[in-house]
Amino acid sequence: MREIDHFIVGGSGAHAGRVSNVFDPNTGAVQAQVALGDAALLDRAVQNALAVQPEWAATNPQRRARVMFEFKRLVEANMQELAELLASEHGKVIADAKGDIQRGLDVVEFACGIPHAMKGEYTLGAGPGIDVYSMRQPVGIGAGITPFNFPAMIPMWMFGVAIACGNAFILKPSERDPSVPVRLAELMQEAGAPAGVLQVVHGDKEMVDAILDHPSIGAISFVGSSDIANYVYQRGAANGKRVQAMGGAKNHGIVMPDADLDRVVADLSGAAFGSAGERCMALPVVVPVGEGTAERLIEKLLPEIASLRVGVSSDPQSHYGPVVTAEHKARIEAWIGKCADEGGKILVDGRGFTLQRHENGFFVGPTLIDHVTPAMSSYHNEIFGPVLQIVRAADFEAALELPTKHQYGNGVAIFTRNGHAAREFAARVGVGMVGINVPIPVPVAYHTFGGWKRSGFGDTNQHGMEGVKFWTKVKTVTARWPDGSIDGGNAFVIPTMG
Numbered sequence: 001m002r003e004i005d006h007f008i009v010g011g012s013g014a015h016a017g018r019v020s021n022v023f024d025p026n027t028g029a030v031q032a033q034v035a036l037g038d039a040a041l042l043d044r045a046v047q048n049a050l051a052v053q054p055e056w057a058a059t060n061p062q063r064r065a066r067v068m069f070e071f072k073r074l075v076e077a078n079m080q081e082l083a084e085l086l087a088s089e090h091g092k093v094i095a096d097a098k099g100d101i102q103r104g105l106d107v108v109e110f111a112c113g114i115p116h117a118m119k120g121e122y123t124l125g126a127g128p129g130i131d132v133y134s135m136r137q138p139v140g141i142g143a144g145i146t147p148f149n150f151p152a153m154i155p156m157w158m159f160g161v162a163i164a165c166g167n168a169f170i171l172k173p174s175e176r177d178p179s180v181p182v183r184l185a186e187l188m189q190e191a192g193a194p195a196g197v198l199q200v201v202h203g204d205k206e207m208v209d210a211i212l213d214h215p216s217i218g219a220i221s222f223v224g225s226s227d228i229a230n231y232v233y234q235r236g237a238a239n240g241k242r243v244q245a246m247g248g249a250k251n252h253g254i255v256m257p258d259a260d261l262d263r264v265v266a267d268l269s270g271a272a273f274g275s276a277g278e279r280c281m282a283l284p285v286v287v288p289v290g291e292g293t294a295e296r297l298i299e300k301l302l303p304e305i306a307s308l309r310v311g312v313s314s315d316p317q318s319h320y321g322p323v324v325t326a327e328h329k330a331r332i333e334a335w336i337g338k339c340a341d342e343g344g345k346i347l348v349d350g351r352g353f354t355l356q357r358h359e360n361g362f363f364v365g366p367t368l369i370d371h372v373t374p375a376m377s378s379y380h381n382e383i384f385g386p387v388l389q390i391v392r393a394a395d396f397e398a399a400l401e402l403p404t405k406h407q408y409g410n411g412v413a414i415f416t417r418n419g420h421a422a423r424e425f426a427a428r429v430g431v432g433m434v435g436i437n438v439p440i441p442v443p444v445a446y447h448t449f450g451g452w453k454r455s456g457f458g459d460t461n462q463h464g465m466e467g468v469k470f471w472t473k474v475k476t477v478t479a480r481w482p483d484g485s486i487d488g489g490n491a492f493v494i495p496t497m498g
Contacts, residue, residue: 003032003034039206049196053196071108090313105156132478143172144158147174147224148174151173162221222245224245225248281411285402350364353365
């Protein structure tokens, strides 16, 4: 059986320790075992990082940028291999796997401009003979704890900017699909990054806690469920670390009466069911405004959903593949049943879906549930599967209130031809990322990604200039070069620049 090891300088020698099974979601079979590390193994990785980071930080930013350019080239050259590997462990179809990789590369591409992004500020003559300037310096050692649903994109969102800024980085990916993160680390070293600049450690809660507690790790980025995000933020901050922790989501799509419903249905199909709904920026709640809008939307949604093809990851005709584990499949199906018990009307039921010759695969069919209300726990919580819930709203104000009052505030979309309604919605909705006729409003790499409320803990978002700020510290220098005269004035009075 294939063994997946840690990627640390000197090797880990961890094959005899604890392991976790890695499944093929298409068949349900165990395809590999990944080694699970502990605090001692993490410390070895940290010591490696401490040994190499000062030299890497001293490397001029142009040369660091060249490494990022070469890493980008290598990932593109190996795109097919990476996509197939990703799909085999996660379950998403090959085209979606390539999208996962490409969205990570977008941030790497932004990081190639790090010489400009790290420039400081300068004030000449801030006082008599005094100049003031600032510089950005790397935090030192950063760590990333990433989820199963984007095993390429989210790690690259984190380490792309962190490494370009001059940090060493330790990545702990999900143990459910760990092979692509290891391969990315290999390619980073092949691109010219010194050994130890990017290392990968595998593990469960024991490794997470070791990362949160290690005194030499200065900054931690996390993406996962909200409860764990809160835990990571609280424990990491208590240990004096800089922490950004992105949590769950329950994104809403508001459909106004004037919306182009054919376009809306096409958008909803991909946003709700793509990648089997295993996206924090999926659109699992649609809010038609007015009963007429709801009925017309459902009339168009039903044949669209019936046309979806659920298949194995390697089938180019599949719209989406299996979910990641049997446990997750059971959880999604339990939420569907819970929603029905709470009064939701199941229009399309994806429970019990099987695929011929893949009866043990982790497949869930597309599900559509009408008459969902904010009182239902299935509305309040993240299902993270191919389930679209319909929450009807009487008017614009009622629709606006739903995402604003929800415990999550990651993304939201409004579908309308009315510019005033769109502008009003964008200004007033209590959510961090807004789409106007865009169903999945993930910002481009040179902007920034982050949600509000229980979707994000910490003060700084991911990638863009917010990422540069997170992975660097500002040092401000006040300098005076006297002309040789010794007239210090009153040295016991706080200096001013007047």
